[in-house]
Amino acid sequence: MLQGKTVLLGVTGGIAAYKAAAVASKLTQAGAKTHVVLTASAAKFIAPLTFQAITRNRVIVDTFDEDDASVISHIDLADRADAVVIAPATANSLAKLALGLGDDMLSTTLLAIGNRAPVLIAPAMNVHMYANPVVQSHMETLRARGFTFVEPGEGFLACGYTGKGRMAEPEEIVDRLIERLGRRRAMEGVRVLVTAGATVERIDPVRYLTNDSSGKMGFAVAEAARDLGAKVTLVAGRADVAPPGGVELVRVESAQQMYDAVLSRFAEADIVVKAAAVADYRPAQTAARKLKKTEATLSLELERTPDILKALGERKAPGQVLVGFAAETNDLAKHAMGKAARKQADFIAGNDVxxxxxxxxxxxxxxxxxxxEGLVEDLPLQSKRAVADRLLAIAYDAYKARAEARGTGL
Structure with missing residues (x-):
């Protein structure tokens, strides 16, 4: 899995930096083209020459150490990296990653990589630092962006404490990277259609009806499918965050526009995940000009919007997998199962908002x-990206089973 892959190993300034030499060795032995970037603090714990001898590649510490005028080092490394490992990752490095800072060679290179390559992080620090809510918040932010963590182990730490905080063993880190890269290809060739965000139903040119959807869940699904190698089409309404890159993005506003965009692309999709919060009603009449305020009350006549999930369920081919969402405030199981039956959806992901x-x-x-028919799996409170990963695994397993049953294979 690592043969011929370019792996960027980032080493930050903790006592566990000495174990990073073993990580570099195992990556190189596995056939990876290993390029090491040390922070200035890491170079206080272990010399760059150690990694250079192991990898047979130049080790970079200084952002301005440009020995090849034809390239800019951090951009060149970012463009070539198939995967990134940060081991050890200190509390300070996690904060910089979460906040998007770029004040040294490693953080600048990671900014240039963005989400174009999988990033594996192996934290190592004092037990109390690791448990600090700020550190945990930064880790949760990074998980939500799709970064993978190799949790630290428990035991005697260099600071004298005993607890969770020692860096995972090099063998585990490399094994997790191989697993991550393997999973990255799992859905290669599968076509995934995702809807996300809120629809907007115009009352007049300046007023509209909408809902609280931020788009984060649908975007996480699209990002997770992309990272698994799928060809992703994302139909997005109004959202509070930027959509993921590397997908075909179709912007819409109203429920009718989303209906048209999804129905026109549905036949080509293998898996459809309807995470958008689509308005159930829209104004029967949309004013061409701004409605002026009067002393009287204002009544709006509302009409039903097209039911996208139901339309897809009616048109679904035997090999397609259809996943819907149900945001509920009570009787979650009853409403989710009923929705799956009425809409002919394969799965409904229900959440109690x-x-x-x-x-x-x-x-x-x-x-x-x-x-x-009933419950498939309960997914506890976790990042939306983690929910997306598991939801896609459930949908993909169903897709594979149907393909095998039809004898078509994948």
Whole structure:
């Protein structure tokens, strides 16, 4: 899996930096073209020459150490990297990554990489630093962006404490990287259609009806499918965050526009995940000019919008997998199972948005996946990216099973 791959190993300034030499060795032995970037603090713990001898590649510490005038080092490394490992990752480096700072060679290179390559992080620090809510918040931010963590182990630490904080063993780090790269190809050739965000239903040119959807859940699904190698089409309404790169993005505003965009692309999709919060009603009449305020009350006549999930369920081919969402405040199982049956959806991901940190606007979600017959799996409160990863795994397993049953293979 690593043969011929270019792996960027970032080493930050903690006592566990000495173990990074073993990581570099194992990556190189596995056939990776290993390029090491040390922070200035890391170079206080272990010499760059150690990594140069192991990898047979130049080791960079200084951002301005440009020995090849034909390239800019941090951009060149970012363009060539198939994967990134940061081991050890200190509390300071996690903060810089989460905040998007670029004040040294490693952080600048990671900014240039963005989400174009998988990033594996192996934290190492004092037990109390690791448990600090600020550090945990930064890790949660990075998880939500798709970064993978190799959790530290428990034991005696260099500071004298005993607890969680020692860097994972080099063998585990390399094994996790191989697993991550393997998973990255799992859905290669599969076509995934995702909807995300809120629809906007115009009352007049300056007023509209909408909802609280931020787009984060749908964007996480699209990003996760992209990282698994799928060809992704993302139909997005109004959202609070930027959509992921590397996908075909189709922007829409109203429920009708989303209906048209999705239906026109549905036949080509293998898996459809309907995460958008689509308005159920729209004004029966949209004023061409701004409605002026009067002393009287204003009544709006509303009409039903097209039911996208139902239309897809009616048109679904035997090999397609259709996943919908149900945001509920009570009787989650009853409503989710009923929705799956009425809409002929394969799965409904139901979430109770009355619970803290669940659903609209949050970076986290807790989802229960249902079929019309019953519960498939409960996904506890976690990052929306982690929910997306598991939801796609459930949908993809169903897709594979149907392909095998039809004898078509993948």
């Amino acid at each position: 009355s619970k803290p940190n669940v659903g609209f606007g949050h970076d986290t979600n807790a989802v229960s996946v249902y079929t019309a």
